[in-house]
Structure formats: C-alpha cells, structure tokens
Amino acid sequence: MIRLEGVTRRFRSPAGVRLALDGVDLTVAAGEVFGVVGRSGAGKSTLVRTLNLLERPDAGRVWVDDQDLMGLNPAALRAARRRIGMIFQHFNLLHSRTIRDNIALPLVLDGRSRVEIASRVDELMERLGLIEHARKHPAQLSGGQKQRVGIARALACEPSILLCDEATSALDPETTEEILALLDQLNLDLGLTLVLITHEMEVVRRVCDKVAVMEAGKIVETGATADVFLKPQTQATRSLLAEGESRTATPRPVGGTVARLVFRGERTFEPVLSRVSRETGVDHAILAGRIGRFRDQAYGQLEVAFAGGDPQVAIARLRAEGVEVEVVS
C-alpha cells in the first residue's frame, strides 16, 4: 500500500522555481493496478520517483507498506527500496553485463549468496522466457526483450510494488500489448501492486483498475478507470481523452436532440439501441462512437442524434435498459 500526503517538489532553474508536485495526496491499495496519466510536464514522472525517494519531496509524507520513507536512515531506505521494483522507459540495463548478470544485480547488491543468486535468476529467466538470452548482452535484444529483462531485474528481490515509468512508451503497439499482458499477469499471480505512469490512454484502459489524472503538479481527478474515462469531470481529463480520437463527427445536425450514451459490461454487446428505436419509433444517427474494453469490463460510448417521434421517450427507455444517457443538446 502506498500513501502520499501533501507531497510537494520544487525545481529551481535559471528560469525560476517550478512546482513539479503541488501538494499531492494519493492512496494506492495493495494489489491494485494504478495508472497516473497527464501531459508531459504534468509531474507524473516526478510523482512516481517520489515513491522510492529517487526524488525527495520538499514537503509532505511518503508511506509505503506502513513505513514513512522520509523518516528512514540511508540503510533502512535502501532496504525499503528493495521491496519496490522499478522499470523504465529506456530499460536502463547495464551494457557491461550479460542478461543473466543484469538480473542478478539487485541480488548482488543485497549481498545474497552465489547459490541463492543462481537459483533465483534461473527462476526469473524461466518465468519471463529469457533463458535463451542468458549470455547475451542487452544490445543484442529487442525492446520488448529488454523490458522483460528490466521486469525480471525489478522482481529479483521479490518486491510488493512495481513502479513503471513509461515502461511501454518506447515499444511498438504489439510489444506494448505483450508487456502489458505480462504486467497484468504478474499482478494477478503475485498480487503485485503496480503503479504505471503513462501518456498512453490505451495502456490505462487495458490494465489499470484505478487512474489519477495530473495537471500542473496536481491530481485533478482520480477514481476507477471506467468512471474517470466514461464520465470525466474535469477539462484536463476530457482533453487527454479527446486526443487521438477522430474528429469526423462534426458538424452536428441543427435542432435535433443529441445525447451521449454509455454502455457498460455485457450491455455493450446487446442490440439495445435498435430495439428501442423500433419500439419507440425514434430514429437515431450515430455521430461518434467507441466500443472497447477496460481491464474488468467492456464498454461502449456513442454520441447519437435522435430524429422523429419523441426523443424523451427513447431516452427514458434507454435509461430503463441500463444505458447511461447524457443529453448534450
């Protein structure tokens, strides 16, 4: 479990003082997959780096597994860090070491015995499908393979938490999916708490139970991924979600009733809309839409224009069918 209280971090530069984190409060429950999204410069990278005190806050408290990290002496902090794995956008593997020796590094630093290191590294390479690469150097691997090595290394000391700092941002879509599936599985198998920093919304949809949206050093919105993504409450979230969406839906028809419909779970795959249309005699045009899947449930988001008959009747029927309806105009 992770808890931040009033965490503030300032960076001084010739241009002046910049607040990278501005009184951030955050709680991540044990076993949760927690996403932090925001534009570059929003402070999400600084945030994840405060979780193992790579970045020491100027004010506030950082609690990890009931330990106040900022109150620890250097030796105790190093011990606490071993319980917090971390993976990086650019992997940060050592060129000078083979894959095997890269994975062994945290165990070597911890002063484990040769025998223990050998068996633990074997186990990790087996689990992550790296055995054939054991004697290679990082430069000989693809991005996805390197990130697997990064994950194996991060898991070496059996952490309870894994911090992922843009861990898939340097990977192509297929490899991203492969790494996300792996992280998802690790969360389920080991009960590992994951904190993912990303600017890719698809990553959050795919694996995160909860999400926090950051803007200008503050968390502006947080909650279950489906709630935040389907019913964004702030402009920051809306504009993040709007990125990468097609803009072909405009212009809108004049005078008609336009509504946003949200389907959750199995409702997504049922012919609700056409049934309501047929039964109420209210036609509809789909202006924009997206059908997809969060980690735990399917969802559909449609923007429709009603035409003919009484739109209110159709809206009432849709709500009765469990569809969330928001009238836009």
Place this chain on the structure above:
Amino acid sequence: MFGSNIDWTTVAEAAGDTLLMLVASLAITVILGLPLGVALYATGRGRILENRVVNALLSFVVNVLRSVPFIILLIVMLPVTVLLVGTSLGVAGAIPPLVVGAAPFYARLVETALREVERGMIEATQAMGGTTWQIVRRVLLPEALPGLIAGATVTAIALVGYTAMAGVVGAGGLGDLAIRFGYQRFQTDVMVVTVVLLLVIVQILQVLGDRWVARVSHR
C-alpha cells in the same frame, strides 16, 4: 657511413629503460588517476556525492598540474623526487615527475568517461537499493571501462613523449639517447633509430588499446 655510430647494446638498453619508465609510471598513474577521476566526477554538480568545495579544490589542483609544461615540471619536481625515491637520475628518478604529469591528465579522461554513463543506470541502481560505493564499483567503472581503457591508451602515448623529455634531466631511455648522441653529437643515424623505435612503441600501444576497447565494449 649511416649506421656506423649505432651501438645496438646501448640502443637496446635505452629502449628497455623507456619501456620500464612507461610501464611503471603508467601503472602508478592509473592507480592514482582513477580514484582522482572518480572523485572529480562524483563530487560534480548533480552527481552521486555532489560537493562543491571538494570538487572546486580537486579541479583546481588538477588544472594547476596540467598547466605546468612538463619540461618545467621535471625541474620543479627535482627536490621532491630526491625525497621520494632517493635520486633524481635514471628510471627511478623519472617516475615521480612522469606520474605527477600524467595522473591529472588521466583523471580528467576518467571523469569524461564516467560522465558518458547514462544517469538512468545510476538511478536504476539506486532504486535497487545500491550504496554509493556499489554504484561506483558495479555500475560506473564497468560501464565506463571502454572509455577508461581508451583514456589509459592516450595517457600511455603521452607518457612515451614525456619519457623522451625526461631524458633531458638524466632519466636515460630513448629520448636521452636521441638528445645526447643524435642531437648533440650530430649522429643522425642514432636520432633516426630512436625516433623509429618511439614510433613503433606508440603504434603498438594504440593498436593494443583499440583492440582491448573493442573487446570490452558491448554497446
């Protein structure tokens, strides 16, 4: 006749002296320059042991030593050399000034090589719970190894030049031969032979250094 002045025994002895000076001074230069370079790097701005005062002090000492022309250093060092090794002559007498001339140079090369190590690797090691010493020993030095070897190669070649100059103050070696016989007695053949030998030594050092760098580089 060209070659008539050459006493091959003397040449062989001189070459042996040059190599001895080179190997001994290079070894001590690396032993002293490596930690000095690590200290220069580690106390630098934003580094693992950032310390402005220590960094400024080390940097100043290094700059002062590097700004003294080697031929002057040789003379200035005379009393210190006698104090350290009991003589200012021969191979032993040449080593202290050679080391004092080369160690600050190598330290700067070490510092530069360490700066090339990506910050991310250091951070990753900190995130694993590594101590500062472990970061130096397990990450910085191994990752910078190609650069450290390349730097030692450059330093070794500079030392070859320095040993020749050390000949002026009685260090012996090929430089001494070149000056005393080749220059002062107008024995051009001796001059040519010594210069060719120095050239061969430099060539061999560079080739060996490059090969070693290639072997330890895994980028």
